[in-house]
Amino acid sequence: MVRGGKEPQQAAPTRRRGAELEEAILRAAAEVLKESGVPALTMDEVARRAGTNKNALYRRWPNRVALGVAAYRRLAGEQTAPPDTGSLRGDVLEMLRRANSTWSSPYGAILRGLIAAAGSTPELLAGLRDPAGGAHEAAWLTLLGRAVARGEAAPEALHPRVAYAPMALLRNEYVMLGVPTVPDAVLAEIVDEVFLPLVHGRGSHGGTSVFHGPHQS
Known part of the structure; x- marks a missing residue:
C-alpha cells in the first residue's frame, strides 16, 4: 500500500x-x-x-x-584493420576470406535480403555495396598501395575500380548464384585468375609487362 x-x-x-x-x-x-x-x-x-x-x-x-x-x-560500422601478410596475394585472399565469413553468417543473410528488397534502386544498392561508408574501399586501396610500395604492382594499378574488383566478384557469387557460402578454391581463383592478372596488366608499358616479361598478344 x-x-x-x-x-x-x-x-x-x-x-x-x-x-x-x-x-x-x-x-x-x-x-x-x-x-x-x-x-x-x-x-x-x-x-x-x-x-x-x-x-x-x-x-x-x-x-x-x-x-x-x-x-x-x-x-557494419565496426571495422578491422586490413591484413598485412607481406604479399598482395596473401592480403587479398585474407580480405576475401573475411568477407566470405561475414556474408555466409546471419549478417550475410540480412545483406542478401536487403539487396533483394532494394531491387534496382541505385542509391540503396550503393549504400549496401560499402556499408561502412567508404572504409572497405579504403582498406582495399591500402592493400594495393602497399603492393605498389613493395614493387609488386605498378602505380597505374592503384585505382579504386581495380582495388574493389575482388569484392565485386565475390558479391556476384552470392547475389547472382544465390550460394550460401563460397568455397575457398573460388576465392583463390578470383585472386589468381582475375585480380592479379588485372593488376599486372595495368603495369604494362609499350607491350612489355613489368611483371611478366614480353607481352603475349
Whole structure:
C-alpha cells in the first residue's frame, strides 16, 4: 500500500529529437534485422520498439528498405584493420576470406535480403555495396598501395575500380548464384585468375609487362 494514499508519480517521458531519436530508431531497426531478418522489418514494428511514431521514421527514410540499409550500415560500422601478410596475394585472399565469413553468417543473410528488397534502386544498392561508408574501399586501396610500395604492382594499378574488383566478384557469387557460402578454391581463383592478372596488366608499358616479361598478344 502506498503511504498517504497517493499513487507514485511517473516522470514524464523525455521527448527525443535529432540525433538521439535517430539513434533510437536505427537501434530498433537493427534489433529487428538481427532477430527476425528483412521480412519482419516494418515501419510499425520499428516505431513501436523505438517508442515513437511512424511519421518520425518517414521524415528520415522514405520506406522500410531505406531504413533497413541505414540500420545495416550501423551494424557494419565496426571495422578491422586490413591484413598485412607481406604479399598482395596473401592480403587479398585474407580480405576475401573475411568477407566470405561475414556474408555466409546471419549478417550475410540480412545483406542478401536487403539487396533483394532494394531491387534496382541505385542509391540503396550503393549504400549496401560499402556499408561502412567508404572504409572497405579504403582498406582495399591500402592493400594495393602497399603492393605498389613493395614493387609488386605498378602505380597505374592503384585505382579504386581495380582495388574493389575482388569484392565485386565475390558479391556476384552470392547475389547472382544465390550460394550460401563460397568455397575457398573460388576465392583463390578470383585472386589468381582475375585480380592479379588485372593488376599486372595495368603495369604494362609499350607491350612489355613489368611483371611478366614480353607481352603475349
